Amino acid sequence: MTGQAQATLLGIETSCDETAAAVVVRDRTGAGRIVSNIVRSQIEEHAPFGGVVPELAARAHVVHLDAIFARALAEAGLALAEIDAVAATAGPGLIGGVLVGLTTAKALAAATGKPLIGVNHLEGHALTARLTDGIAFPYLMLLVSGGHSQYVLVEGVGRYTRWGTTIDDALGEAFDKVAKLLGLAYPGGPEVEKLAAIGDPARFAFPRPLLREKRLDFSFSGLKTAVRLTAEKTAPLTDTDVADICASFQMAITDIIRARTGTALVRFAEELPDAPPQIVVAGGVAANRAIGLALRQAADEHGARLVVPPAALCTDNGAMIAWAGAERLALGLTDPLDIAARARWPLDDLGRTGQGAA
Ligand code: KG4
Numbered sequence: 001m002t003g004q005a006q007a008t009l010l011g012i013e014t015s016c017d018e019t020a021a022a023v024v025v026r027d028r029t030g031a032g033r034i035v036s037n038i039v040r041s042q043i044e045e046h047a048p049f050g051g052v053v054p055e056l057a058a059r060a061h062v063v064h065l066d067a068i069f070a071r072a073l074a075e076a077g078l079a080l081a082e083i084d085a086v087a088a089t090a091g092p093g094l095i096g097g098v099l100v101g102l103t104t105a106k107a108l109a110a111a112t113g114k115p116l117i118g119v120n121h122l123e124g125h126a127l128t129a130r131l132t133d134g135i136a137f138p139y140l141m142l143l144v145s146g147g148h149s150q151y152v153l154v155e156g157v158g159r160y161t162r163w164g165t166t167i168d169d170a171l172g173e174a175f176d177k178v179a180k181l182l183g184l185a186y187p188g189g190p191e192v193e194k195l196a197a198i199g200d201p202a203r204f205a206f207p208r209p210l211l212r213e214k215r216l217d218f219s220f221s222g223l224k225t226a227v228r229l230t231a232e233k234t235a236p237l238t239d240t241d242v243a244d245i246c247a248s249f250q251m252a253i254t255d256i257i258r259a260r261t262g263t264a265l266v267r268f269a270e271e272l273p274d275a276p277p278q279i280v281v282a283g284g285v286a287a288n289r290a291i292g293l294a295l296r297q298a299a300d301e302h303g304a305r306l307v308v309p310p311a312a313l314c315t316d317n318g319a320m321i322a323w324a325g326a327e328r329l330a331l332g333l334t335d336p337l338d339i340a341a342r343a344r345w346p347l348d349d350l351g352r353t354g355q356g357a358a
Pocket residue numbers: 016017144145146147148171172173175176187188189190193283284285286287288289314315316
């Protein structure tokens with residue numbers, strides 16, 4: 001992409017339990033640079049409830065967002081008037097939180113007269129690897145977070161095709177639920193990974209749902225139920241039992257991810273025979289090293305490039321929203337001030353308004 005002016009964007013993210021704002025520059029060659037990136041996690045507010053409480057999340061965003069975006073500007077050494085456009089998550093997510101961020105962005109855009117870009121949160125995840133690694137279209141994305149588990153073909157800005165999703169729990173949710181039933185702290189993913197490292201992955205033979213199928217969907221609830229039944233049968237659980245359950249659970253997950261990703265890369269080669277195979281990962285679960293290794297094995301086996309952005313950019317943040325906003329702005333895709341916040345907003349829907357990249 002050539003010929004565009006450099007643009008500096010403020011990005012705001014409030015769709016779940018992170019209050020986040022960042023300043024990102026996209027230069028005229030299309031390369032991105034993070035100038036500031038402030039994230040305030042609400043984990044402590046939600047931990048006593050073992051999950052995100054939507055009303056608490058929305059209130060915390062109201063309390064903290066002003067200071068967070070002011071800090072993002074201050075760390076960038078910029079006044080609001082020096083920003084070229086304001087981007088905010090417009091969905092999907094917890095609607096109270098999305099409204100807080102989007103309304104704030106509208107106010108900033110109205111006050112400065114600068115363009116507003118309402119970003120699909122999933123598009124933020126999908127385009128992050130272009131900010132961090134300058135990866136060219138097309139590529140495959142595996143998004144694995146607390147709310148999503150999906151393979152998406154990314155062919156351009158606004159051009160996304162979902163190839164598979166979970167038919168029940170998201171992967172992060174499965175980690176969190178397993179952790180909860182084992183009495184581990186919230187969020188459960190990191191706890192399960194820690195204990196899995198010292199447990200015996202061969203002790204319990206947990207199911208690998210849909211493993212042999214060609215489709216790219218996930219199902220984790222049967223696996224979670226098997227873990228629960230095993231925990232009940234083995235109770236009272238010793239520390240060793242808990243570690244062995246974590247290790248066996250994580251082994252089932254990595255087997256599923258490796259196989260599914262292999263299937264996805266075969267499909268990529270079939271449908272896009274002229275494109276070099278590439279896969280990027282996004283979402284909080286991407287921080288899991290065993291899963292990262294499974295992805296590496298699948299990518300190596302299929303001769304694909306794997307991009308794993310730094311963990312802080314895989315979890316929710318403002319930089320990915322600012323960057324997605326910058327990519328859209330470069331294509332002239334801005335939004336009116338009355339753009340609606342959306343609790344549900346599948347990525348495929350962007351195809352109607354989005355444009356391909358040159
Ligand atoms: O993307 P993210 O920060 O937030 C949203 O889902 O919006 O992802 C959080 C999820 C949680 O379910 C958490 O348990 C999971 O990512 N997670 C992990 C790890 N770190 C975070 N799951 C497995 N292993 C990890 N190391």
